[in-house]
Amino acid sequence: MKAELAKFLILFNRGFKQAIRPYMAVVPEFLIPIFYFVVNSAAFQKVASLPGFDQASYLQFYAPVALLVSIFMSSGSTGLETVTDISTGFMDRMFLAPVNRWYIVLSKLLAVGVKSVISLLIMTIFLFLFGTSFHGGIVGFILVLFLALIFAMGWAGIGLSLAFITKNPRILQSSYVFFFPFSFITTSQLPLNLLSGWYKTAVQLNPVTYILEAIRSVLIRGETGYTVALGFLVAILFATATLSLSLWSFKRSVLK
Amino acid sequence: MLYSVHMLKENQAIVVENLSKVYPKNVRAVSDVSFSVKEGEFFGFLGPNGAGKTTTMRMLSTLLKPSSGKVSINGYEIGKQDDWIRCSIGFAMQGVTLDLTASGWENMMLIGTLYELSKKEIEENGKKLLKLLDLEKVASVWVKNYSGGMKKKMDLVIALLHSPKILFLDEPTEGLDPVSRRRVWDYLKELNKKGTTIFLTTHYMQEADYLCDRVAIIDRGQIVKMGDPQELKKEINGSLDDVFIKYTGHSIGEENINKNAPDPYINI
Numbered sequence: 001m002k003a004e005l006a007k008f009l010i011l012f013n014r015g016f017k018q019a020i021r022p023y024m025a026v027v028p029e030f031l032i033p034i035f036y037f038v039v040n041s042a043a044f045q046k047v048a049s050l051p052g053f054d055q056a057s058y059l060q061f062y063a064p065v066a067l068l069v070s071i072f073m074s075s076g077s078t079g080l081e082t083v084t085d086i087s088t089g090f091m092d093r094m095f096l097a098p099v100n101r102w103y104i105v106l107s108k109l110l111a112v113g114v115k116s117v118i119s120l121l122i123m124t125i126f127l128f129l130f131g132t133s134f135h136g137g138i139v140g141f142i143l144v145l146f147l148a149l150i151f152a153m154g155w156a157g158i159g160l161s162l163a164f165i166t167k168n169p170r171i172l173q174s175s176y177v178f179f180f181p182f183s184f185i186t187t188s189q190l191p192l193n194l195l196s197g198w199y200k201t202a203v204q205l206n207p208v209t210y211i212l213e214a215i216r217s218v219l220i221r222g223e224t225g226y227t228v229a230l231g232f233l234v235a236i237l238f239a240t241a242t243l244s245l246s247l248w249s250f251k252r253s254v255l256k
Numbered sequence: 257m258l259y260s261v262h263m264l265k266e267n268q269a270i271v272v273e274n275l276s277k278v279y280p281k282n283v284r285a286v287s288d289v290s291f292s293v294k295e296g297e298f299f300g301f302l303g304p305n306g307a308g309k310t311t312t313m314r315m316l317s318t319l320l321k322p323s324s325g326k327v328s329i330n331g332y333e334i335g336k337q338d339d340w341i342r343c344s345i346g347f348a349m350q351g352v353t354l355d356l357t358a359s360g361w362e363n364m365m366l367i368g369t370l371y372e373l374s375k376k377e378i379e380e381n382g383k384k385l386l387k388l389l390d391l392e393k394v395a396s397v398w399v400k401n402y403s404g405g406m407k408k409k410m411d412l413v414i415a416l417l418h419s420p421k422i423l424f425l426d427e428p429t430e431g432l433d434p435v436s437r438r439r440v441w442d443y444l445k446e447l448n449k450k451g452t453t454i455f456l457t458t459h460y461m462q463e464a465d466y467l468c469d470r471v472a473i474i475d476r477g478q479i480v481k482m483g484d485p486q487e488l489k490k491e492i493n494g495s496l497d498d499v500f501i502k503y504t505g506h507s508i509g510e511e512n513i514n515k516n517a518p519d520p521y522i523n524i
Binding site for chain 2: 003010011014018022085088089090092095096098099
């Protein structure tokens with residue numbers, strides 16, 4: 001049991017190090033959400049005066065989007081890292097060892113989840129320095145961290161699945177485009193009551209909307225009720241679906 | 257003439273019976289191969305590119321599931337006792353199979369822990385191997401900054417870290433300078449003398465001639481000749497190169513091209 005735990009922990013440790021190396025590559029993961037935050041909160045500040053807009057400032061409204069984007073960014077390269085392991089043969093090196101093969105995937109997913117939680121913590125400090133005020137207290141913040149952990153693992157699951165199915169770095173690089181519909185067709189720009197038509201329907205169908213609203217509900221409004229519970233439910237369902245797909249594709253590749 | 261071997265299971269490190277690998281679209285990479293390797297033997301597996309050497313080696317090391325046939329490694333049966341097999345073998349693959357954004361030591365710590373070695377064992381074995389292969393000074397540097405030869409040697413360190421009973425080597429000295437190659441040869445000889453069974457594929461006939469007690473020549477997925485290199489050379493009164501050309505019909509650099517055959521290294 002001790003040996004098994006040691007194996008899982010060293011794989012987790014390696015997965016985490018892989019996700020933050022080279023260190024310079026982590027910088028854009030913060031620059032992009034900060035860029036979105038600074039530009040959008042300045043460009044759309046008059047939106048806050050629209051009837052039906054429930055926040056005093058657009059900066060407050062947009063801060064959770066920056067946090068969400070940081071989760072996307074910090075977990076988005078998992079597939080590419082895995083394809084690198086496959087193409088360099090390092091995955092084979094791990095397969096040659098007497099280790100439960102599920103540890104290899106699960107430790108990586110957990111490492112990415114933890115990395116996203118740390119990114120979210122750092123982003124929160126940035127946003128605070130930029131003038132965002134947070135509500136919801138310690139409990140609310142811990143809830144958001146758990147939500148980030150689940151969603152980051154779910155998002156990483158998409159990349160992992162693509163990595164195992166295609167084993168192709170170019171496809172993984174192109175899969176970055178998924179980020180746009182998932183992050184933009186949400187309530188990131190405007191609250192749901194100000195949206196209309198097909199766009200509103202698309203926003204309601206996007207699972208990320210519910211995760212964003214849960215973060216917004218806790219951190220900006222200080223509420224931990226229905227919206228947060230719904231956010232957790234959607235995050236768990238989303239993660240279950242993508243992780244099942246990634247584990248299935250891993251099994252399919254390994255057992256060839 | 258295709259080779260068939262009557263296998264004596266006692267003192268056999270590797271026993272292969274009618275091993276085949278058929279890829280999708282009915283591509284037969286390895287076809288009904290049978291041979292055995294004695295404990296402590298230095299065995300060479302030679303063949304042109306695409307002959308089935310790497311596929312065979314990957315099946316023997318549990319990385320690839322055979323389509324049919326039976327394999328026993330150190331007395332453990334493939335497909336049933338894979339973890340025991342993994343504990344008892346080392347494999348230095350054709351490419352470099354290291355974590356490039358980690359140091360040599362980090363690679364050793366990771367792989368050593370997966371083999372359930374203690375930190376002390378990893379450090380002791382690691383230091384010895386690093387010294388031997390002249391990698392002590394770079395052990396704390398990220399592997400991506402190593403030269404090709406250094407990466408290859410570090411790969412060998414990783415394969416040997418847990419002191420395996422059988423060592424599989426797929427082109428271990430490819431890309432090494434003559435001095436490093438000679439040093440690796442001497443080390444392998446010494447390792448073999450101490451009792452490690454070595455299964456080697458190589459493109460260098462000189463290497464096979466110098467190191468191997470016995471060689472098998474594989475062509476188009478089938479073993480076409482097997483024996484002691486000295487006897488094989490005597491048989492045709494030529495070099496091992498000549499033996500190779502005689503039994504495969506082409507020189508070592510030529511390839512058997514099958515467009516449908518997947519690259520065995522991009523097949524986890």
